[in-house]
Amino acid sequence: MVMLLTFIVSGCSPPASVNEPVVNETESPQEPVPFQTETNTNQVKIILACDRQQVHAGEKLPLFVKFIIRPGWEIQSLSAPPPMIATKIELELPDGFALESEWQEPQATLSASPDGHSVYAGTATFEGVVLIEEGRAAADVEIKADITFQACDEKKCLPPETVSMVLPVRVGE
């Protein structure tokens, strides 16, 4: 489910237009274009967001993946060793876009499971920076993310899930 939402990713400066709908001027003036998408699973809500909709060649675009995890549930860290199902964020970026460095992970906590492995619970926001190369031509493009995670409580784990999310971005002139 993709929908326009108020910008709520923590640790990110909201764009100036946070209270105004962002408008796609080239396709349909009436149709708002999200710079944030959300998907819901049973135990986890995931938000993929960037801090602005329009970028220019040579700029950096902060990108955020926020997990909102329901009470009593947790997901594994990015570095969870097998047999844990590590949380994974895989980006498919347009030509001329590149993730500048590894995702910045929030502080993990101890699992409710007695083995005490590292997990995220409550809210976990991952931050990355996408670099748009010099000379990148103007266009409407999409940042795609396949996000894999597994929700567990103190006794059991749910099946691993992969959700695909798409964030439209405009490369300006």
Added chain:
Amino acid sequence: MHCRIACAITLVGGLIGQIQLHAENELKEPVRLRVGETVIDAGAQWGHASPCVEDLDGDGVPELIVGDFSGTFQIYKRASEENALEHEIAGKIQANGQDAAVRIYCCIGGQPRFLDLNGDGIRDFISNSYDPGTCFYFEGQGTQEFAAPVELVDKDGVPVRSTVVQDEEVQSFGSFYAPVDWDADADSDLLIGTFDGHLKLRLNEGTATEYVFADENIDVEADGQLLKVEAHCCPVAADWDGDGLWDILSGSDDGSVTWFRNIGTSTEPKFAVGEELVKPHTDSGTSGYEIAHLNGEEFVPGIRSQIDVVDYNNDGKLDLLLGDFCTAYEFRNNLSSDEQKQIEEVTKRIESSNKKIREAMEVLREEIYRDFPGDKRFTEGADQEWQKRYQQVKDSELFKNYYEKHEPEFVETLRPFLKRTQSSGDKLYNLPVSHGFVWFFARK
């Protein structure tokens, strides 16, 4: 493929119980089964060893088959007919030309149970699964090969599972299945041990050659109440006290094994209150994780006991085989007394720190469940309150100290003393190594 000894009793109980059994239920000190000088250890597969005994090749000497967290089934042949403790690795059970496997990614091992479900004279086997938690049937092909697994279904085509009508797909996850001829009508009914520790029965309304499973479960009781072990009820039917009636024995999440004596009749089983044959795990005071053995301490059976009951040493008495799981630090040999003292100190501090954090988390969960009971827990309000409270705990001094100061210090202190670690990360969790041993409890 015929089961020569007591595994037959395990499967069909009083019907073919031919061995003179003894009523005493005392067990000798357990020993771990070995391959040469090395103990069998499913640790590389995240443990959860799940033993079963079957004469796969029909040579009269039963093989040991060990399921584990990988969902596959490792075969071990005895090194000699007389020696029940030493084995040789003999590959994995094959189904449809590849390693037989069930889907497991949490909490249990694949538990094989052998039977002739379709009465064709060829032994088949069934196994549990974590997800979807249903019972998989591997039909025997007669050459130590098995057909591709199929999910057993009831007479309406619904998978046989611990929760017949499921509100959520996870409700039957992690169930355990064992054949039994409950009503002495010469076919195989199924015991279904549930993840939360209860036991159910699924009757076979068909025949010994054409199985047809009922479309409902029957709760199994003991002493007038629902039969229950702590969790992860892994049942076996076997005539433990040799009175001609099969009893139920069950492993458990806490590592214990409980015997439920059949005080009914051959056609109407009834069970007494459970008697503990193996106590819940405790080793170095742990719950089965991060065991720290120093001064030559030996392992004891771990948690998540999955069992089989057979006369494994051919002495005419049923024995207990127990597969387990634990994680333990693997220290270097020849540690000096000073080094051992350092380890003892740091492990005590780890235990104390973990305890405080766990208690804080437990309080957090209890409070949110109290403030948002029942379905209110699934509301937006509960979500928001949980995020807020969880963040407060994460921001507390207790947590900050642990993650910024104590955990790195613990890891730095322990790592030089370790021979190997489970994984290469810099968290405490990465250090202890997982194990899945197979313990042999001989009957006295």
